[in-house]
Amino acid sequence: MLFSLLLISISIISVSQETTNISDTDAVRKNSINLFIDCNHCDIKHFKTEITFVNFVRDRKESDVQIIITEMRTGSGGTEYTINFYGHNKFEGFDDTLKFSLPANYTSDEERTAQINMIKLGLVSYVAKTPMGKKISVVYEDPKSNKEEIVEDKWKSWVFKTNVSGYISGEDMYTNSNLRSSIDVSKVTPDIKMEFGYHNSYSESIYRLSFDTIITYKNSNYGDVLIVKSINEHWSYGGFANIYSSSYSNIELMEGIAPALEYNLFKYSEATTKQLRFLYRTGFKHNDYIDTTIYNKTTEDLFYQNLSINFSYVKQWGSIDASIYGTNYFHDFSKYNIGIFLGGSVRLIKGLSLRLYGNYTESRDQLSLRKEASSTEEILLRQKEVAKNYNYMLSFGLSYTFGSIYNNVVNPRFNN
Numbered sequence: 001m002l003f004s005l006l007l008i009s010i011s012i013i014s015v016s017q018e019t020t021n022i023s024d025t026d027a028v029r030k031n032s033i034n035l036f037i038d039c040n041h042c043d044i045k046h047f048k049t050e051i052t053f054v055n056f057v058r059d060r061k062e063s064d065v066q067i068i069i070t071e072m073r074t075g076s077g078g079t080e081y082t083i084n085f086y087g088h089n090k091f092e093g094f095d096d097t098l099k100f101s102l103p104a105n106y107t108s109d110e111e112r113t114a115q116i117n118m119i120k121l122g123l124v125s126y127v128a129k130t131p132m133g134k135k136i137s138v139v140y141e142d143p144k145s146n147k148e149e150i151v152e153d154k155w156k157s158w159v160f161k162t163n164v165s166g167y168i169s170g171e172d173m174y175t176n177s178n179l180r181s182s183i184d185v186s187k188v189t190p191d192i193k194m195e196f197g198y199h200n201s202y203s204e205s206i207y208r209l210s211f212d213t214i215i216t217y218k219n220s221n222y223g224d225v226l227i228v229k230s231i232n233e234h235w236s237y238g239g240f241a242n243i244y245s246s247s248y249s250n251i252e253l254m255e256g257i258a259p260a261l262e263y264n265l266f267k268y269s270e271a272t273t274k275q276l277r278f279l280y281r282t283g284f285k286h287n288d289y290i291d292t293t294i295y296n297k298t299t300e301d302l303f304y305q306n307l308s309i310n311f312s313y314v315k316q317w318g319s320i321d322a323s324i325y326g327t328n329y330f331h332d333f334s335k336y337n338i339g340i341f342l343g344g345s346v347r348l349i350k351g352l353s354l355r356l357y358g359n360y361t362e363s364r365d366q367l368s369l370r371k372e373a374s375s376t377e378e379i380l381l382r383q384k385e386v387a388k389n390y391n392y393m394l395s396f397g398l399s400y401t402f403g404s405i406y407n408n409v410v411n412p413r414f415n416n
Helices: 002-031 044-050 108-127 131-135 376-380
Strands: 034-038 065-073 079-087 096-102 158-171 174-188 192-208 213-230 235-246 251-264 274-289 299-315 318-329 332-349 352-363 390-400
Touching: 044 108, 065 108, 065 299, 079 108, 096 108, 213 376, 235 274
Parallel strands: 034 065
Antiparallel strands: 065 079, 079 096, 158 174, 174 192, 192 213, 213 235, 235 251, 251 274, 274 299, 299 318, 318 332, 332 352, 352 390
16 A cells, blocks of 8 residues: 555656656747757767757758768867858758867867867857847856967977787687787878878788688788878879788789879868869889789889879768779770779658768779689688679668657666
8 A cells, every 4th residue: 555655656746747847848949949960970969968958859851950060180180170050941041160170189078078169159149049049148268368379389280190909809719819000190281281101910810620720811011101282272282102011912012102183173171061072193113022923923113093083072961972083004004993982871851861882893903913823711711812803892771760850868778
């Protein structure tokens, strides 16, 4: 009897609280703008807990304001964020853009806090036109001094980054280990971009069979130099230089250099939302092979040309990325490589989205293939490169969501 009365009391309290919460929620929904945020690498759940004066909706067609957040790497290794605000319904045509940069040493919490502050700042002009505007106040932090502090960059825009990583996994009959290391040096200014890098990768696998033990390994080294000079908002020129070795590709040492020219149909300053870049390079490389190739070569000098066309477009309905690229050798035009990449996410109609990513490459330029045939083990374990005419990858998906358009609530209980 006592337990029944307790349950009834809890139920009455719960209903009362739920009624109050519904009333409060309805008031917020009625007076607040509907916001839709499109961002691939943002902590949306945290946004919902910190930005409480808007209605978060799950479809852009239900929104009064749509936000698209894009990012690009800065010369210091940090990130430049571009926040595009698009007005819908009563705010149609009322658009805005905010940009800000964060250093590379920011933590995830500092990044999302900075993102939230900028989103709130951008939303003020929209919220001010609603009844919720009466409850919004703007706080200004007065600087300690009117004089701007001049900070001298003792590194002169140079940035150094090193990395060492590895992993090991195994079971009774199999062990795999991998070690990677790299060093990258860069200097990026509005007029010039210089990048130098060296990367090493080593992997080893051990298979313990009942009749034998098989040990396989792969080792590769790659070093590259990129120098680019800005001409104007559409043109730039520069060059590439690289060295490369790979046990998989039968390359003992490759050395190459290639001058290049690029034209961007759109302005480089609009790169976060749209790009159409044509990059042409022509170059020379010298190859020393580990084993004799199928063309009876142990060393070879090659001249080649390469053209790539890269398109990127980010709009309110989604995003599209596409590339077409091709390379051929001057000594034999039948030795070529051509490919295409397409990726993106498009909202077809309310609640229905299409995601598509794929690439296709046709290869006719495998000059480093070993003359000696690979064993069955080497082919199955992918230890040596074999002849191929093409390779492809395709990933696609459709998603449809319906029901309540509001999703302000965050409930992390029992999350796995």
